[in-house]
Each structure stands twice: as structure tokens, then as C-alpha cells.
Amino acid sequence: MPDQETPKSAESSSSPAPSTATESPSTPPVAYPKRRSRKRWIILGVLVVLVVGGLFFWHYLSGFESTDDAQVDVHLYPVSARISGYVQAVHVGDNQWVQQGDTLVEIDPKDYQVAQAKAQANLETAEASARALNIDVPVSSVDTASQLKFTSSDIENAKAAIAAGEKQVAAAQARIQEAEAQNVKAQDDVQRYHLLLVKDEVPKQTYDYAVAAAQTDTAAVAAAKADEATAEQNVAEARSRLVEAIARNESAQAGPQRVASTQARALSAVADVAQKRAELAQAELNLGYTKIPAPVTGEVTKTVVVGLNVDPGEQMLTVVPLDQVWITANFKETQLKHMRVGQKAEVVLDSNGRTYHGHVDSIAGGTGPIFSLLPPENATGNYVKIVQRVPVKIVLEPGENGDHQLRPGMNVEATVYLR
Numbered sequence: 001m002p003d004q005e006t007p008k009s010a011e012s013s014s015s016p017a018p019s020t021a022t023e024s025p026s027t028p029p030v031a032y033p034k035r036r037s038r039k040r041w042i043i044l045g046v047l048v049v050l051v052v053g054g055l056f057f058w059h060y061l062s063g064f065e066s067t068d069d070a071q072v073d074v075h076l077y078p079v080s081a082r083i084s085g086y087v088q089a090v091h092v093g094d095n096q097w098v099q100q101g102d103t104l105v106e107i108d109p110k111d112y113q114v115a116q117a118k119a120q121a122n123l124e125t126a127e128a129s130a131r132a133l134n135i136d137v138p139v140s141s142v143d144t145a146s147q148l149k150f151t152s153s154d155i156e157n158a159k160a161a162i163a164a165g166e167k168q169v170a171a172a173q174a175r176i177q178e179a180e181a182q183n184v185k186a187q188d189d190v191q192r193y194h195l196l197l198v199k200d201e202v203p204k205q206t207y208d209y210a211v212a213a214a215q216t217d218t219a220a221v222a223a224a225k226a227d228e229a230t231a232e233q234n235v236a237e238a239r240s241r242l243v244e245a246i247a248r249n250e251s252a253q254a255g256p257q258r259v260a261s262t263q264a265r266a267l268s269a270v271a272d273v274a275q276k277r278a279e280l281a282q283a284e285l286n287l288g289y290t291k292i293p294a295p296v297t298g299e300v301t302k303t304v305v306v307g308l309n310v311d312p313g314e315q316m317l318t319v320v321p322l323d324q325v326w327i328t329a330n331f332k333e334t335q336l337k338h339m340r341v342g343q344k345a346e347v348v349l350d351s352n353g354r355t356y357h358g359h360v361d362s363i364a365g366g367t368g369p370i371f372s373l374l375p376p377e378n379a380t381g382n383y384v385k386i387v388q389r390v391p392v393k394i395v396l397e398p399g400e401n402g403d404h405q406l407r408p409g410m411n412v413e414a415t416v417y418l419r
Contacts, residue, residue, distance in 0.1 A: 065339060066415040069389060070329035070347065074408045077296050077319040079104060081310040082289045085111070090306055098294045098319065105304060105316055109290040116287050119280040126276045130269035158242035165235030172228035179220040186214035296321045299404075322404040327358065327394040329414035330368060332387050338418045339363065345394045347412040352405060360416055361395040392416070 085107035092104050189210040294300075298321035310316060327347050331339070343360045367388040369375050394414060396406075406412075 063419045064415050064417045065331060065335040066413065067329055067331050067335070068411075068413045069331075070327055070394075070412045070414040072325050072406050072408050072410045072412060073328045074320060074322070074325040076408070077298070077321065078315045079292060079295065079317050079319060080313050080315045081105075081107065081292065082312055083107065083112070083286050084311045085290065085309070087304055087306055087308045087310060087316075090303060092300045092303060092317070094301055094303055096300050098298065098300055100294055100297045102294045103291050104294055104300070105292040107290040107292070107310070109287055112283065112287040112290055116280070116283040119276065119283040123273065123276040123280050126269065126273045130266065130273050133266035133269050155242060155245040158238050158245050161238035162235055162242060165231055165238050168231035169228055169235060172224055172231050176221060176224035176228060179217060179224045183214065183217035183221050186210070186217040190214045292316070294319055296324075298322055298324075320408060322401065322407065325401060325406050325408065326361065326396065327412060327414055329392045329394055329412075329416075330389040331392050331416075333367070333390055334387060336363065336390060336392075339392065339416055343416055343418060345414060345416045347394065347396075347414045349406060350411045350413070354405065356396055356400045356406065356412075358394045358396040358400065361393045364391040364393070366390075 087105060088108045089106040090104070091102070091106070092098055098104065192210075296319055298319045301318050301320060304310070304316035327345075329345075329347075339360065341360050341362060345358045345360055347356045347358065348354070349356065367390050369388070392414075394416070
């Protein structure tokens with residue numbers, strides 16, 4: 001049995017050789033064209049895929065602009081003293097979160113409380129003086145008008161009295177002359193009748209009658225002189241009244257000037273009241289400035305210490321409003337061709353790798369270096385242009401920085417989507 005199986009196996013092993021030898025001459029002419037056609041289609045397909053992929057990749061790259069030259073910015077709010085004084089209390093510490101209006105620092109208010117009380121007292125005094133002058137002005141006006149009215153009448157009466165008195169004086173002088181003439185005649189008659197009586201040439205009764213007439217004429221002279229003196233006294237009194245009336249009239253005519261002066265003093269008092277009110281308001285403001293509030297909600301840094309004497313304008317701390325941060329991305333000028341305000345943007349924070357969403361708020365009016373003290377030239381000595389960078393402000397969407405991880409000065413990567 002083993003001997004019979006050995007030739008079969010040999011035959012089986014040797015039989016394929018002739019068939020292979022017979023088929024090999026006809027195989028190469030059929031296989032080579034198929035392989036070449038397949039390679040062409042593969043190469044063509046690869047080229048199409050590369051072209052389409054390249055187009056898609058180009059379209060993707062042209063849809064955004066990005067830069068790693070970007071950082072977080074914010075407006076820092078320095079808190080300074082508006083008055084001078086001693087810091088008696090500090091209610092916040094470094095890196096503490098505060099709300100707008102919270103009291104941060106207190107300055108000793110004692111000096112400003114005294115100044116307020118003094119200003120209040122000065123105001124009350126000025127108001128009392130103003131009230132008194134305002135009452136005196138109308139009274140002075142009425143007195144002046146009445147004085148002018150009565151002094152004019154007194155002057156006319158005094159002049160009339162002087163004229164009447166001068167007439168009485170003239171009449172009295174005439175009566176004196178008449179009485180004196182009669183008295184001289186009567187005295188002569190007495191002397192004549194006395195000589196005749198001694199010679200018994202006239203009766204004694206005639207003599208007595210002559211004596212009585214002489215005495216009567218003497219009394220008449222005395223009465224006439226008395227009337228003259230009375231008339232002269234009346235004239236003097238009338239002249240005195242005239243002088244007094246003229247003086248009162250001059251004083252009354254000066255009354256409007258006094259009224260104007262009083263009114264000026266009243267206006268000055270009113271102005272003084274306004275000044276004292278302003279001083280009181282300033283004192284109250286200074287007293288209010290002793291408590292320094294937070295200007296915005298944010299985090300406090302670089303706080304002052306108790307016991308320091310501060311001056312007006314001296315900075316005591318800084319408030320950083322982390323809810324109001326934005327991104328300043330410095331894009332190349334060649335990247336701004338299709339960049340517009342309002343386009344969506346994304347920023348990736350270097351510290352934690354988180355992505356924040358926002359939009360383009362504005363584009364700066366010039367390149368960054370142009371605002372420096374000595375702006376450089378765009379071209380070097382060999383006239384090769386240097387690509388400049390323009391700051392672009394990116395504002396975050398509401399709530400993006402709720403955890404306050406974005407802090408001023410941090411580096412970010414900014415991407416602006418142009419479509």
C-alpha cells in the first residue's frame with residue numbers, strides 16, 4: 001500500500017508544472033493594461049481629493065483671522081482722597097470683592113464737623129442781618145417821602161412868617177416914631193405949662209392935664225418899642241424856622257441816597273447769605289468726602305493702611321471691575337481687509353485653555369506704535385516695509401466671564417470669524 005501511494009503523490013506534485021508552464025506565456029498580455037488603468041484612476045482620484053480638500057481648506061482658512069498677540073484689558077478705577085486728613089478706618093483688604101457704593105475708607109471727620117457747624121452759624125447770622133436790612137429799606141423810603149412833603153410846607157410857612165414879621169417891625173417902628181414925636185410935644189407942653197403955672201397964668205388943672213398927656217405919650221413910646229422888639233423876635237424865629245426847614249429839606253433830598261445806600265447794604269447782605277450758604281454746602285461736601293465709596297463693582301487692590309495722612313488727589317487703592325473686561329487683539333494690517341465691527345470672535349485663555357465668545361466692538365484709529373512718544377517709521381533704511389499691527393477691541397458676550405478668570409494683562413489667542 002505504501003508503495004502504491006508514493007507514485008500518486010509524485011504525480012500529483014509533478015502534474016501542476018506542465019500546466020503552469022503552458023499558461024504563463026499567455027498571462028502578461030492581459031494583466032498589464034488593467035494595472036495601468038487602475039493606477040491612473042487612483043492617481044486621478046487622489047488628485048481630485050487633494051484639489052477638493054485644498055479648496056475646502058482654503059475656504060476654511062479664509063473664513064477667519066487669528067492672532068496670539070492679544071491680552072485682556074480693563075479700565076482701572078483709582079480711588080483717591082478729595083480732602084486731606086487722617087485715615088481712621090479701612091473696610092476692605094487686598095483682592096476683596098466690593099459692590100458699587102460700599103464704603104472703602106474713612107477719614108477722621110472731626111475737623112470737618114466743626115467746619116460745618118461754623119458755616120451753619122455764619123449762615124444764620126447773615127440771614128438775620130439780611131432780614132433786618134430788608135425791613136429797614138421800605139421804612140426809609142416812606143420817611144424820605146414824608147420829610148420831603150413836610151419840609152417844603154415848612155419852608156413856605158417860614159418865609160411867610162418872616163415877611164409878616166418884617167411888616168410888623170416896620171409898623172412898630174412907625175408907631176415908635178409917632179409916639180416919640182407926640183411924647184416930645186407932650187414934654188414941651190409940660191415945661192411950658194409949668195412956667196405958666198408958676199406965674200399963675202394958667203390954672204393948675206391945665207398943667208395936670210399936660211403932665212398926664214406926657215406920661216401917656218411916654219408909655220406909648222415904650223409900648224411901640226415893645227411891639228417892635230416882639231416883631232423882631234418873631235422875624236428871628238421865622239428865620240430860624242426857615243433855616244431849620246431848609247436843613248430838613250436838604251436832609252430829605254439826601255434821603256433817596258440814603259435809601260439807595262440801605263438797598264445796597266440789603267443786596268450785599270443777600271449776597272453774603274448766598275456766600276454763607278455756599279460755604280455751608282462746601283463744608284457738608286467735605287464732611288461727606290470723609291467716607292470714600294467704591295466707584296464701581298470690582299476687586300480691590302493696593303489698599304491704604306490706617307494711620308496714614310492723605311492729601312487731596314492722593315491714590316489710596318484701585319478697583320478692578322472684572323465684569324467689564326475686554327480683549328485687545330493686535331492684528332496685522334494685512335488681516336484687516338475683511339474684518340468688520342460686529343463679527344463673531346473667540347478667545348482662548350492661555351492660563352486655563354477655556355474658550356470665550358464675543359464680537360468685534362471697534363478697530364483702533366491707528367497702529368499701536370503711532371501713539372508712542374517717538375513713533376517709528378514703517379520702512380527701514382533699505383525701504384523694506386514693516387507690517388504694522390492694529391489694535392482690535394473684542395467685547396465678550398454677557399456672562400462669559402462670570403467666574404472672573406479673565407484678568408487684566410493675561411495673554412489670549414483671538415480669532416475673528418469673517419463669515
